[in-house]
Amino acid sequence: MDREFFTPEAIDVAPRLLGAVLGLKSPEGTVRLRITEVEAYMGLGSRGRYDPGSHSRDRKTERNASMFLGPGHAYVYLSYGMHFALNLVCSPAGIASGVLIRSGDILEGKELAKERRLAKRTHSTDPTTLRDRDLARGPGNLATALGITRRQHNGLDILTPPFIFTAPAQAPESISSGPRVGVSGVAGGPEFPWRYWISGDNTVSVFKPGRNAPRA
Numbered sequence: 001m002d003r004e005f006f007t008p009e010a011i012d013v014a015p016r017l018l019g020a021v022l023g024l025k026s027p028e029g030t031v032r033l034r035i036t037e038v039e040a041y042m043g044l045g046s047r048g049r050y051d052p053g054s055h056s057r058d059r060k061t062e063r064n065a066s067m068f069l070g071p072g073h074a075y076v077y078l079s080y081g082m083h084f085a086l087n088l089v090c091s092p093a094g095i096a097s098g099v100l101i102r103s104g105d106i107l108e109g110k111e112l113a114k115e116r117r118l119a120k121r122t123h124s125t126d127p128t129t130l131r132d133r134d135l136a137r138g139p140g141n142l143a144t145a146l147g148i149t150r151r152q153h154n155g156l157d158i159l160t161p162p163f164i165f166t167a168p169a170q171a172p173e174s175i176s177s178g179p180r181v182g183v184s185g186v187a188g189g190p191e192f193p194w195r196y197w198i199s200g201d202n203t204v205s206v207f208k209p210g211r212n213a214p215r216a
Contacts, residue, residue, distance in 0.1 A: 001165040006071035009047065010040035010090045010097035015175055015196045017088070017099060019168030021107065024146045024153075025161060029112045031146050032164060033104030033136050037197040037204045039180045041087070043067055043096030053180060053187030056096035066155040067096040074163075076143070076154040083120075083140030086148050088158060102181070102195070104136040105203045106145065113145035120144050138205045174199035179216075181208055188213030 001020065006013055015038075023032030042048065043056030043064075051057055055077065056067040066075040067089055075087040075098050087098040106113050113135045136142040143149075158165055176199045179189055186192070188210035197204045209215065 001159060001167045003072050003159065005167065006088065006090045007092065008090060010042055010099050011194055013090045014038045014040040014099045014194065018175060018196060018198050019170070019172050021166040022101065022104065023108065023164030024148065025164065026147050028147065029109055030164070031109035031113050032107045033142070033145070034107055035101060035104050036201045037103035039100040039102055040194040041098055041100065045095035046091065046097045051187060051192065052185060053183045053192065054096070064096070067098050068094055069155065072157060072159045074153050074156050074158050076148060076150040078150055079140060084143040084148050084150055085139040086143050086146070100139055101142055102139050103203050103205050104142055105201070106132065106135045110135065116144050116147060117141060133202045137203050172198045178207065179209070179213065181205060182210045183213060184210035185212050186214060190214065190216040
């Protein structure tokens with residue numbers, strides 16, 4: 001995986017990320033996963049239609065500044081005040097587009113990922129009820145499993161340690177696409193089919209429409 005891979009805009013990079021292996025090293029250990037689901041977001045300076053679902057759709061702010069970095073950086077934000085989400089920055093510096101990593105299949109560090117997921121829960125949970133397929137299913141769970149936080153990882157170069165990144169050994173046999181999950185209004189409808197996932201993979205999250213999002 002190299003810088004050139006991320007130089008195109010997010011809608012071009014997103015489907016090519018499926019099957020790639022993403023990992024993160026920490027003092028607690030290493031967790032690696034195979035990416036199974038992503039979403040593209042096109043912000044300020046991107047070509048094509050205006051994307052009202054993008055954090056960087058109108059201007060550069062303190063929150064979204066990392067989206068304007070060069071290709072191959074991390075944009076991490078806190079979602080709903082509860083969990084972090086990891087985005088991979090695409091496009092040349094100054095153009096804001098990125099890919100949200102929604103779900104993955106844990107390949108290494110399952111026990112560490114499970115410990116992190118259980119520690120995040122606010123109520124006592126039987127560890128046996130947390131299935132392997134759910135460890136990194138959904139962007140918040142994925143960030144928790146990897147140990148991603150905004151303070152530690154926002155703005156970092158994802159092509160250097162502590163990140164581990166390997167291009168897909170081969171393209172998935174089948175890729176599906178559709179509206180983005182939980183995005184409100186027109187940005188969550190069929191006009192923006194910028195969610196991509198490996199067809200039939202059981203780690204892919206369940207689709208939930210956003211508020212007032214039009215249906216096909």
